[in-house]
Amino acid sequence: MILRQLALRQGRRVFIPSASRPWIRFLNTEIERTNITVDNANEANLDYIGSQTDIPIAPIEETGESLVSSSYTMWLNQKKQTAHLGSTLDPHYKPHTLINRPPSPKDVTLELLMASQAHLGHATSLWKPQNQRYIFGIHQGIHIISLDITAAHLRRAAKIVEAVCERGGLVLFVGTREGQDRCVVNAAKLAGGCHLFERWIPGSITNGQQILGRCKMKVVDDLGNEIEGYEEQLIDRATLKPDLVVCMNPLENYVLLHECGLNAIPTIGIIDTDADPTWVTYPIPANDDSLRCVNLIAGVLGRAGEEGQKKRQAAALKAGFTGPSPNRKAGDAS
Amino acid sequence: MRAAWLPTKFGLGSQLLPLWVPFSQQTSRHPYSSLLRAIRYSRRGTIIESRQFVTSLTRRGIAAPEICFEPKDSQKGIPGHARVVPASPSYFTGKPEFTDNLLFLQDLLRKYQTLPVVQPGQAPRVAWKTLAQYRLVVGEPVKASKYHKIVLLLQRLNHIHPSLLPEDVKSAIAPYKRDVNPHENVPNQRTVDRFGRVIGVGRRKSSTARVWLVEGDGEVLINGKPLVGVFPRVHDRESAIWALKATGRIDKYNVWALVEGGGTTGQAEALTLGVARALLVHEPSLKPALRRAGCVTRDPRRVERKKPGKLKARKMPAWVKR
Numbered sequence: 117m118i119l120r121q122l123a124l125r126q127g128r129r130v131f132i133p134s135a136s137r138p139w140i141r142f143l144n145t146e147i148e149r150t151n152i153t154v155d156n157a158n159e160a161n162l163d164y165i166g167s168q169t170d171i172p173i174a175p176i177e178e179t180g181e182s183l184v185s186s187s188y189t190m191w192l193n194q195k196k197q198t199a200h201l202g203s204t205l206d207p208h209y210k211p212h213t214l215i216n217r218p219p220s221p222k223d224v225t226l227e228l229l230m231a232s233q234a235h236l237g238h239a240t241s242l243w244k245p246q247n248q249r250y251i252f253g254i255h256q257g258i259h260i261i262s263l264d265i266t267a268a269h270l271r272r273a274a275k276i277v278e279a280v281c282e283r284g285g286l287v288l289f290v291g292t293r294e295g296q297d298r299c300v301v302n303a304a305k306l307a308g309g310c311h312l313f314e315r316w317i318p319g320s321i322t323n324g325q326q327i328l329g330r331c332k333m334k335v336v337d338d339l340g341n342e343i344e345g346y347e348e349q350l351i352d353r354a355t356l357k358p359d360l361v362v363c364m365n366p367l368e369n370y371v372l373l374h375e376c377g378l379n380a381i382p383t384i385g386i387i388d389t390d391a392d393p394t395w396v397t398y399p400i401p402a403n404d405d406s407l408r409c410v411n412l413i414a415g416v417l418g419r420a421g422e423e424g425q426k427k428r429q430a431a432a433l434k435a436g437f438t439g440p441s442p443n444r445k446a447g448d449a450s
Numbered sequence: 451m452r453a454a455w456l457p458t459k460f461g462l463g464s465q466l467l468p469l470w471v472p473f474s475q476q477t478s479r480h481p482y483s484s485l486l487r488a489i490r491y492s493r494r495g496t497i498i499e500s501r502q503f504v505t506s507l508t509r510r511g512i513a514a515p516e517i518c519f520e521p522k523d524s525q526k527g528i529p530g531h532a533r534v535v536p537a538s539p540s541y542f543t544g545k546p547e548f549t550d551n552l553l554f555l556q557d558l559l560r561k562y563q564t565l566p567v568v569q570p571g572q573a574p575r576v577a578w579k580t581l582a583q584y585r586l587v588v589g590e591p592v593k594a595s596k597y598h599k600i601v602l603l604l605q606r607l608n609h610i611h612p613s614l615l616p617e618d619v620k621s622a623i624a625p626y627k628r629d630v631n632p633h634e635n636v637p638n639q640r641t642v643d644r645f646g647r648v649i650g651v652g653r654r655k656s657s658t659a660r661v662w663l664v665e666g667d668g669e670v671l672i673n674g675k676p677l678v679g680v681f682p683r684v685h686d687r688e689s690a691i692w693a694l695k696a697t698g699r700i701d702k703y704n705v706w707a708l709v710e711g712g713g714t715t716g717q718a719e720a721l722t723l724g725v726a727r728a729l730l731v732h733e734p735s736l737k738p739a740l741r742r743a744g745c746v747t748r749d750p751r752r753v754e755r756k757k758p759g760k761l762k763a764r765k766m767p768a769w770v771k772r
Contacts, residue, residue: 185613188566284533288542301539301553310539317544330589331546332537343532356536 214408215298218306218415220423221274226263229270232409234402235261237389247389250401259389261401269400270413273384274420276398277360281307281424282431284338285359288312289414290372293365295407299414300364307421308340310358321375324355331355338432340425357381362417364410366395386413547588548596555603558622565616567609575633576608578626587625600626640731648731652723654749657712661724663732666704672721673708680709686718693726696743697736703729723748 209231219228229235237243237251237259252262280287287309291300297313304311320327333356335346361376363369366385373395376383385396386404393399403409536542540549579587581597604626607619642648650661670691672680681687694700705725709717726745730737740746754763761767 182613184566184611188611188614286535304539310536310542312542314543314549316542320542320544327544328541331541331544333534333541334537335532336535337532346532350534353534356534356541358542 209408211408211411214411214415215302218302218419219412220419221271221278221416224267224270224416226267228412229263229266229402229409232412233406234266234409234412235263236403236406237261242390244390244392246393247387247391247401250387250393250399251389261389261403266400266402269398270402270416273362273398273400274416276382276384277307277362277417278420278424278427280360281309281421282427284428286310286356287360287362287421288358289362289364289418290316290369291364291410291414292316292368293410296364296410296414299411303362303414303418303421306418308425309421316369316372318371319375321357321372321379321381324357328355339429360384362414363396364414365404367391367404370395384417386410545588545590545592545596548590548592548600551588552596552600552603555600555607555622558619559603559606562607562610562616562619565614566611568611570609573605573609574612575631576604576623577628577631577633578604579628583628584626640727642731648728650724650726650728650731652720652725652727652748654719654723655712655716655752657709657716657720659707659709659717659720659724661705661707661721661728663725663728664704664706665702665732668701669704671706681714681718683714686714689715689718690721691725692722692743693729693740693745696745697729697739699729699733703732719749 235252237247239258240254243251243259247259250261250265252260254260277287287304287307288311289300289304289307289309290312291297292313292315300313301311303309317327333350333353335343335350337343357379358376358381361372361381361383363373363383363385366373366387367390373383373385382398383396384398384400385391386402386409387393387396387399388402388404391404393401400413402413536546538546538550540546540553543549578601581592581594584597584600585592604623607623610616610619640648640650646664647662648664650663652659652661670677672690677687677690681690688695691700691705694703694705707721707724709721711717712720722745726740730740730746737746756763
């Protein structure tokens with residue numbers, strides 16, 4: 117008698133769908149024989165899955181196309197069956213969560229900032245002395261940014277973004293380095309603003325008509341619903357300028373920040389130890405070379421903008437604004 | 451006279467001014483005359499508008515005013531806080547439609563990244579819109595390298611296994627396809643017609659030959675004339691029926707051909723190709739033999755154009771001392 121297992125391992129228990137499972141198998145003296153070959157492997161798999169689940173599986177035809185789709189369905193099924201198996205991992209870094217579910221300003225902690233490598237500056241020889249007040253010390257030849265100042269400045273910036281969004285301002289999120297596109301696009305989506313992840317075209321603010329003249333605009337009401345009927349007025353209207361610019365990499369965007377300065381547009385920027393903090397209105401001293409840190413900051417500011425939009429909508433609803441009636445056109449005073 | 455008072459928005463201490471100023475007293479000796487001159491009065495003495503006393507020199511709309519949702523009496527029914535916003539979040543890229551397209555396709559690919567794909571090269575052949583066609587659609591100056599990103603995404607989406615291709619991917623891909631797919635444009639198969647004829651068309655240099663080949667006993671008529679009457683050179687005569695000669699079929703077929711354009715060599719070798727193509731319909735198994743005889747491939751060479759600074763296409767002018 118061959119007894120391979122006297123007790124069930126924990127992982128195996130979950131495979132048992134019902135009591136009808138043959139317990140005798142574990143007390144069996146003979147080895148189970150299967151006649152699975154390369155030709156009937158797929159059918160055998162399907163049989164096995166069919167015996168394991170209640171979900172009926174469509175019989176496969178012998179054509180190649182349906183074979184692919186049925187194998188895929190089978191794989192999905194297997195994944196579903198075995199998803200809860202295995203060990204439980206401790207909380208760990210999942211890069212996509214910073215994009216998909218970014219933390220809100222109140223979740224920002226020094227631990228989170230440190231885990232995101234926000235404290236790492238540049239080699240001491242590369243520093244800009246204006247950043248002295250943001251620097252905590254020197255470690256292994258690089259400047260360490262003081263995270264309490266980072267957190268404070270990040271919260272301040274979040275408040276600014278929130279307030280601008282609450283008052284219906286246009287926030288532009290800029291991150292032109294490689295890999296910053298997703299966080300920038302997502303932050304703009306949350307805050308109801310604009311995004312820029314490729315080169316800033318010089319003159320988009322100071323010479324807007326030439327560069328953004330063909331880009332379309334629309335008229336919206338307090339709830340953000342588009343109002344029809346203003347198309348003719350929009351044709352010869354001046355191009356839009358952002359009310360607030362959030363820049364993830366000020367080093368590469370000097371022209372943008374300069375144009376904002378010329379037009380009295382406030383700017384928020386991540387200032388590393390080698391960047392000039394006077395280029396932006398509201399600096400956030402942090403590491404701009406770490407994508408994780410940039411994702412975090414963009415996510416927090418995007419959440420702040422989302423909060424501002426919510427407040428704006430709530431205020432409009434509270435005041436009894438339900439949107440213009442659908443059949444009224446612009447210019448009707450009745 | 452109606453009373454007029456300065457609203458506080460003029461910001462210059464309106465409480466210092468008299469509450470109302472009779473229209474008749476508007477003289478230059480009035481203590482506030484310099485101030486009042488800036489105000490335009492209508493005929494009836496009411497203030498219309500003045501912009502001179504705006505204290506803020508900064509651009510309007512930077513610091514947006516507090517929201518007041520109570521509509522004014524005159525504005526009942528008009529959307530009170532209509533704002534002008536960009537139609538697309540990609541407004542500041544200068545190419546909003548292109549950027550939106552790119553982001554949409556990227557999102558779609560991220561959504562369906564785990565679907566099985568076909569082997570490289572096994573996907574259905576699709577002709578994507580050319581750069582010029584795409585530019586016409588979006589109306590934006592898109593660079594070739596940027597459009598290439600879209601094409602790469604489309605190719606990846608096209609490689610999703612056809613049996614699992616989701617509907618939204620199908621509809622997303624469709625606008626990028628060219629209206630006419632050149633890969634579906636396959637030439638019709640030539641067949642023997644009811645009179646036993648096969649037409650073959652051959653071209654060489656600027657000549658075109660249409661050849662009707664029927665089973666027969668070796669008669670050749672080109673433009674209604676026998677071979678000797680058309681081609682005085684023996685080499686050209688041999689070329690014209692080289693396909694038949696190389697396969698030993700001279701006495702098995704009759705040739706009736708129309709040939710036009712070009713010179714004698716071009717016409718003769720156009721006939722070679724035409725005869726070979728017609729012969730291949732009668733006897734497809736002759737293809738290797740015909741290829742060895744050099745009758746299957748179209749010779750693409752044309753007259754090379756003349757260039758400036760040269761006498762012909764490549765001939766340099768003779769060297770002259772001074």
